[in-house]
Amino acid sequence: MISLRDIRKVYLSDNSRVDAIRGVSLEIGEGEICGIIGFSGAGKSTLVRCINLLENPTSGKIFVGNQELTALSPKELREARKNIGMIFQHFNLMQSKTVSKNIAYPLKGSGLSKEQIKKRVSELLELVGLSDKANNYPTQLSGGQKQRVAIARALANNPKVLLCDEATSALDPQTTQSILSLLKDINKKLGLTIVIITHEMHVVKEICDNVAVMENGNIVEHGDLIQIFTKPKVKVTKDFIATIFQENKIYELLEKDYFRNEIRKDEVLAKIVFVGQNTGQAFISKISRKFKIDASILFGNIEIIQNTPIGYLVVKLSGQIENILNVESYLKENNIELEVIKNGTFNSKYTTQCS
Numbered sequence: 001m002i003s004l005r006d007i008r009k010v011y012l013s014d015n016s017r018v019d020a021i022r023g024v025s026l027e028i029g030e031g032e033i034c035g036i037i038g039f040s041g042a043g044k045s046t047l048v049r050c051i052n053l054l055e056n057p058t059s060g061k062i063f064v065g066n067q068e069l070t071a072l073s074p075k076e077l078r079e080a081r082k083n084i085g086m087i088f089q090h091f092n093l094m095q096s097k098t099v100s101k102n103i104a105y106p107l108k109g110s111g112l113s114k115e116q117i118k119k120r121v122s123e124l125l126e127l128v129g130l131s132d133k134a135n136n137y138p139t140q141l142s143g144g145q146k147q148r149v150a151i152a153r154a155l156a157n158n159p160k161v162l163l164c165d166e167a168t169s170a171l172d173p174q175t176t177q178s179i180l181s182l183l184k185d186i187n188k189k190l191g192l193t194i195v196i197i198t199h200e201m202h203v204v205k206e207i208c209d210n211v212a213v214m215e216n217g218n219i220v221e222h223g224d225l226i227q228i229f230t231k232p233k234v235k236v237t238k239d240f241i242a243t244i245f246q247e248n249k250i251y252e253l254l255e256k257d258y259f260r261n262e263i264r265k266d267e268v269l270a271k272i273v274f275v276g277q278n279t280g281q282a283f284i285s286k287i288s289r290k291f292k293i294d295a296s297i298l299f300g301n302i303e304i305i306q307n308t309p310i311g312y313l314v315v316k317l318s319g320q321i322e323n324i325l326n327v328e329s330y331l332k333e334n335n336i337e338l339e340v341i342k343n344g345t346f347n348s349k350y351t352t353q354c355s
């Protein structure tokens, strides 16, 4: 549905040059909810604004549906943009117009009669659960309600794509949840393709099918949610995932010697990640028996991602070091990931994440 091909965006001013996007290619399928996550300055907003050409890429091609947007005349582009709705962090509503008038605004010049516009607005109000607020002004609404109005307005022309630029960043966690549920609902009901820009992994976790991770103007990792959560490849993705599993907190506790346990010579501190059906396996007792080791669980967490449980454990394995190292390959054969965090014997072989 959306195809970005080698997009570059350079901002030039008198004495500076910013390479905001450095050759990004990305395919987003029809009906998919794709998250684009990255820390501040990674280039997310610039990239999403390129999708509807609010920002003109310096080079590269952009396709939405079968149309190459980068090849259209200004008039054709205006028409093509009706297929792409957009919502923003601060809602961008017109304060002097009622909720109904805000939603009706994009239908101006659409050729619909007054009656047809009224009907469409009332359908949209119902879709976003605001039928009783038709005559209110934006100042009389909560943040979540304002974002609902913005969503209704973005959907007025029946777009195929909805771009969300940090759409929940100004909302509290409960309201965020309700807006994400609404987006998911709309995605299912209307088959809408949704692109979500965020710096919050829990937003991605809640509703995305796929996620692209951005850093320094590049997409450094892209994949489906479960793959990204269980086998992240690059550090920035690992850092985002750590925010969900509270991994950093556990390392802080370990540094403070909270568990009153040093990692001795015959011990290994490891992180184990297991998915779906493996959550029901007694693999801790199996590895204990099979490899004659002790396994103490220092920390554990299970998150449900796309209806799939993903388990995360920090364990201390003690026993003969060869046996401990064999555990890693045994678990791998059983599709369970083990990453050594700290190794009492061969510290230099591994990156020590907690020191």
Ligand SMILES: Nc1ncnc2c1ncn2[C@@H]1O[C@H](COP(=O)(O)OP(=O)(O)OP(=O)(O)O)[C@@H](O)[C@H]1O
Pocket (backbone or CB within 6 Å): 011, 018, 019, 020, 038, 039, 040, 041, 042, 043, 044, 045, 046, 047, 199
């Ligand atoms: N109009 C502009 N002129 C010059 N530089 C810009 C402009 N817009 C963005 N940039 C720069 O491009 C880079 C990417 O910015 P962008 O806003 O896309 O990042 P982001 O990942 O969305 O960050 P944030 O989450 O903080 O909004 C930054 O270095 C930013 O300063």
